[in-house]
Amino acid sequence: MDGTKPAGVRCRDCTVFEATSDGIVITDVQGNIVEVNDAFCRIMGYSSAEVLGRNPRLMKSDRHGPEFYKQMWRSLAETGVWQGEVWDRRKDGEIFPKWITINAIKGPGGRVTHYLGVFSDLTGFRKTAAELELLAHYDPLTGLPNRVLFRERLAHAMALARRASRKVAVLFADLDQFKPVNDTLGHAAGDDLLCQVAARLAGCLRVSDTVSRLAGDEFTILLDEVSGAGDAARVARKLLDELRFPFALGGREWRLSVSIGIALYPDDATGLDELLSHADAAMYRAKESGRDRFHFFSRSIHARAAAHSALAEDLRRAIDQGELVLYYQPQIEPVRGRLVGVEALVRWNHPRQGLLPPAKFIPLAEESRQLGAWGDWVLREACRQLRVWREADLPPLRVAVNVAAQQFEDSRLVDRIAGWLIEEKLEPGQLELEITESGAMANPERTVERLHEMKAIGIRAAIDDFGTGYSSLAYLQRFSVDALKIDRSFLRDVPEDHENAMLCAAMIALGQNLGLRIVAEGVETNTQLEFLRERGCDELQGYLFGRPVPAAQLDMLRRTTQSFLGSSSPRLTPGRGQRAQQANGGRTRVTTRRLRAAQPSQAPDGDRRRNR
Numbered sequence: 001m002d003g004t005k006p007a008g009v010r011c012r013d014c015t016v017f018e019a020t021s022d023g024i025v026i027t028d029v030q031g032n033i034v035e036v037n038d039a040f041c042r043i044m045g046y047s048s049a050e051v052l053g054r055n056p057r058l059m060k061s062d063r064h065g066p067e068f069y070k071q072m073w074r075s076l077a078e079t080g081v082w083q084g085e086v087w088d089r090r091k092d093g094e095i096f097p098k099w100i101t102i103n104a105i106k107g108p109g110g111r112v113t114h115y116l117g118v119f120s121d122l123t124g125f126r127k128t129a130a131e132l133e134l135l136a137h138y139d140p141l142t143g144l145p146n147r148v149l150f151r152e153r154l155a156h157a158m159a160l161a162r163r164a165s166r167k168v169a170v171l172f173a174d175l176d177q178f179k180p181v182n183d184t185l186g187h188a189a190g191d192d193l194l195c196q197v198a199a200r201l202a203g204c205l206r207v208s209d210t211v212s213r214l215a216g217d218e219f220t221i222l223l224d225e226v227s228g229a230g231d232a233a234r235v236a237r238k239l240l241d242e243l244r245f246p247f248a249l250g251g252r253e254w255r256l257s258v259s260i261g262i263a264l265y266p267d268d269a270t271g272l273d274e275l276l277s278h279a280d281a282a283m284y285r286a287k288e289s290g291r292d293r294f295h296f297f298s299r300s301i302h303a304r305a306a307a308h309s310a311l312a313e314d315l316r317r318a319i320d321q322g323e324l325v326l327y328y329q330p331q332i333e334p335v336r337g338r339l340v341g342v343e344a345l346v347r348w349n350h351p352r353q354g355l356l357p358p359a360k361f362i363p364l365a366e367e368s369r370q371l372g373a374w375g376d377w378v379l380r381e382a383c384r385q386l387r388v389w390r391e392a393d394l395p396p397l398r399v400a401v402n403v404a405a406q407q408f409e410d411s412r413l414v415d416r417i418a419g420w421l422i423e424e425k426l427e428p429g430q431l432e433l434e435i436t437e438s439g440a441m442a443n444p445e446r447t448v449e450r451l452h453e454m455k456a457i458g459i460r461a462a463i464d465d466f467g468t469g470y471s472s473l474a475y476l477q478r479f480s481v482d483a484l485k486i487d488r489s490f491l492r493d494v495p496e497d498h499e500n501a502m503l504c505a506a507m508i509a510l511g512q513n514l515g516l517r518i519v520a521e522g523v524e525t526n527t528q529l530e531f532l533r534e535r536g537c538d539e540l541q542g543y544l545f546g547r548p549v550p551a552a553q554l555d556m557l558r559r560t561t562q563s564f565l566g567s568s569s570p571r572l573t574p575g576r577g578q579r580a581q582q583a584n585g586g587r588t589r590v591t592t593r594r595l596r597a598a599q600p601s602q603a604p605d606g607d608r609r610r611n612r
Contacts, residue, residue: 020037020039020118021039021120022039022118022119022120023036023037023039023040023042023043023044023098023117023118023119023120024036024037024039024040024116024117024118025040025051025056025116025117025119026114026115026116026117027056027114027115028113028114028115029112029113029114029115031055031056031115032053032054033051033052033053033054033055033056034052034053034114035048035052036048036051036052043090043098043119044059044088044090044091045090045091045092046091050091056117059088059089059090060088060089061087061088061089061095063087063095064086064087072084072102076102076104076115077104080103080104080106080112081102081103081104082101082102083099083100083101083102084099084100085097085098085099085100085122086098086099086100086119096122096123097122097123097126098119098120098121098122099119099120099122100117100118100119101117101118101119102115102116102117103115103116103117136148137149139212139213141191141194141195141213142194142195142213143198144198144211144212144213144219145210145211145212145213146212146213146214147212147214147215149212150210150212150214150220150222151272153210153222154168154170154210154222154272154275154276157222157224158265158272158275160224161225161265161266162266166225166226167225167226167227167228167264167265167266167267168222168223168224168225168226168264168265169222169223169226169231169232169235169262169263169264169265170221170222170223170262170263170264170265170275170276170279171220171221171232171235171236171239171261171262171279171294172218172219172260172261172262172263172276172279172280172282172283173201173218173219173220173221173239173258173259173260173261173283174217174218174219174258174259174283174287175197175217175243175256175257175258176256176257176258176259176287176291176292177256177257177291178190178216178256180438181193181254182442183405183438183439183441183443184438184441184442185249185250185254189249189250193247193249193256194213194217196247196248197217197219197243197247197256198211198213198219200242200243201221201239201242201243203242204235204238204239204242205223205235206224208224208225209221209222209223210224220276220279221235221239223235226264229262229264229296232262232264232296233294233296236260236262236294237294239258239260240257240258240260240292240293240294243256243257243258244256244257244292257291257292259283259284259286259287259291259292259293259294260283260286260293260294260295261278261279261280261281261282261283261284261285261286261294261295261296261297262279262282262294262295262296262297263275263276263278263279263282263296263297264296264297268297278297279297281297282294282295282298283295311360311361314350314351315348315361315365315370316370318348318350318361319373319374319377321351323348323349323350323351324346324347324348324349324374324377324378324381325346325347325348325349325355325550326344326345326346326347326378326381326382326385326550326551327344327345327346327347327548327549328342328343328399328548328549328550328551328554329342329343329345329541329546329547329548329549330342330541330545330546330554330557330564331343331398331400331519331539331540331541332539332540332541332545332564332565333538333539334529334532334533334537334538334539334540335533336563336565337563337564337565338564339397339557339558339564340397340398340539341397341398341399341400341432341539342397342398342399342554343399343400343401343402343541344378344381344382344385344399344400344401344402345358345548346374346377346378348360348361371406371407372406372407372410375403375404375407378401378402379401379403379416379417379420379431380420382399382401382431383420383421383423383424383426383431384424385551386399386424386426386430386431387424387425387426388551389551389555390426392555394555394558395558396427396430397430397558398429398430398431398432398460399430399431399432400432400433400434400462401431401432401433401434402433402434402435402436402464403433403434403435404435405435405436405438405439405440405443408435408439408443408446408447408450409443409446413450414450414453414454414457414459417431417433417454417459418457421459427458428457428459428460429458429459429460431459431460432459432460432462432482432483433454433459433460433461433462434461434462434463434464434485435447435461435462435463436463436464436465436468437463437464437465437466437467437468438465440479444478447479448478448479448480451479451480451481452480460482460483461479461480461481461483462481462482462483462484462485462517462519463476463479463481463484463485464485465485465487466484466485466486466487466507467486467487467489467490467503467507468487468489476514481516482516483511483516483517483518483519483538483539484507484510484511484516484517484518484519485519485520485521485541486507486508486518486520486521486537487521487522488521488522488542489522490503490507491504491520491521491522491523491524491528491542492522494527494528494531495527495528495531496527501531504520504531504532504535505535508532508535508536509535512536517538517539518536518537518538518539519538519539519540519541520532520537520539520540520541520542521541521542522541522542522543523540523541523542523543523544524542524543524544525544526544528542528544529544545564546564
């Protein structure tokens with residue numbers, strides 16, 4: 001071995017030589033190692049004594065053929081430098097990539113005396129690049145392809161299908177009622193459920209097919225090479241059946257379903273975005289038809305989707321355009337029929353479609369995340385109307401307003417309401433906020449906190465749709481509410497339906513024992529009224545006493561009547577049912593006749609969703 005070091009360069013005693021994090025190796029002209037730095041030893045795993053005097057072939061990985069090294073030496077001979085990626089082998093046998101620059105060092109007379117190699121370990125970079133690639137193309141929760149990779153695969157499948165005159169199917173799948181999982185069991189359980197769903201969906205498909213998670217609880221499925229709608233339908237039925245089996249979540253079973261929309265290439269669309277949009281529209285049609293089913297795209301679905309999109313766009317301007325209006329439904333005391341409160345119910349006076357009920361637009365407001373702004377408008381308008389009634393010297397009235405669970409997430413909600421009450425010079429007790437039982441249980445601790453804030457300034461609170469949300473009695477005591485509203489579903493066919501009658505009686509007794517005011521919703525018959533009155537229900541609300549009306553028409557009724565019953569033996573409005581008509585003998589209460597006469601002929605139904 002020569003052993004001569006590069007002229008003019010000190011190695012072991014050179015601070016830069018040892019301080020650099022890059023590995024450095026110096027060989028003589030024959031290719032034998034004459035010097036290495038500490039970084040070389042750390043990266044390669046050899047001590048300097050183990051490599052000095054030996055050829056770098058010691059670390060060869062055999063991943064590169066003879067031509068690779070010929071090109072390297074040719075470049076060194078012609079230009080004096082070579083740079084590139086080399087796979088080498090550490091002492092422990094691990095093969096890894098490194099980026100190396102080799103320079104030919106010349107002595108006096110221009111003769112090459114040594115070769116200097118400086119390299120860095122690419123392992124960490126490659127790992128990071130692989131992780132970035134994974135994040136760029138795969139969903140981090142489920143491990144499924146994400147939107148980007150799905151689109152790439154769909155574009156490729158469509159190109160192949162176009163050349164081979166084949167078909168491709170896209171299935172757009174959305175889980176039904178997934179939100180209650182997060183609300184009831186928590187987001188960790190929701191994530192677990194999504195992972196289980198992803199595994200089941202993938203297990204139903206061929207290796208050549210692709211299932212991806214777009215976002216939230218939305219999945220898309222690419223069926224490569226299908227003969228027609230029949231193949232897609234068979235897969236959709238298989239997916240529906242698979243997801244009907246219960247899921248294990250936190251030691252309990254949870255049942256789920258899915259709605260699926262199907263679009264075929266090239267039958268339904270020839271463009272990628274159009275194909276996805278049509279599958280999405282078909283999925284919404286499946287949901288509208290009752291969920292837990294699949295629908296193929298059709299032109300009528302396209303028209304419905306376009307109308308849905310247009311309505312959503314109009315919705316964004318509804319508040320600014322002054323198109324919202326509040327209607328009020330009476331809440332009466334059942335013995336004397338006195339009006340003791342009203343429930344504020346929002347309506348949208350659409351410029352082209354007329355007065356729309358909540359069922360037409362509240363889901364849109366939820367989808368577009370506008371429910372917070374709508375909720376604030378309703379609360380603010382209810383406070384303004386209370387002030388108008390006070391200035392008109394009408395008797396004080398309690399107004400109940402529905403508050404969505406997502407509004408309760410807003411820590412500044414109660415502060416804003418307090419400001420509106422002060423601005424309108426109102427007593428806080430005139431306003432009662434209603435939150436559904438399921439909404440209250442979505443985050444019980446947050447609900448307790450928000451209700452305590454309300455109670456501290458005197459705002460009333462009620463649990464709406466009581467009996468439908470599986471609330472804990474322990475939390476019910478902690479909720480600091482003033483009232484329970486029995487859901488209308490429990491009044492159906494009461495008292496003839498013995499089971500519903502028992503449930504109603506039990507809920508009334510429970511509320512009385514807790515010292516709460518009990519309000520029954522959906523009262524439509526005399527027999528229901530008598531049943532509730534006999535059991536001591538505090539207040540009643542329903543079509544028996546009138547549909548929701550605008551504030552001005554409610555003003556007229558408040559000025560002209562003292563009772564919504566008309567007599568000690570209340571009568572139904574004609575047309576409420578055969579038994580009711582017979583009992584009434586064709587007579588109509590004055591108060592009810594006036595109330596109905598005050599309503600527009602197109603008075604909307606759909607109050608079961610109300611402002612939520």
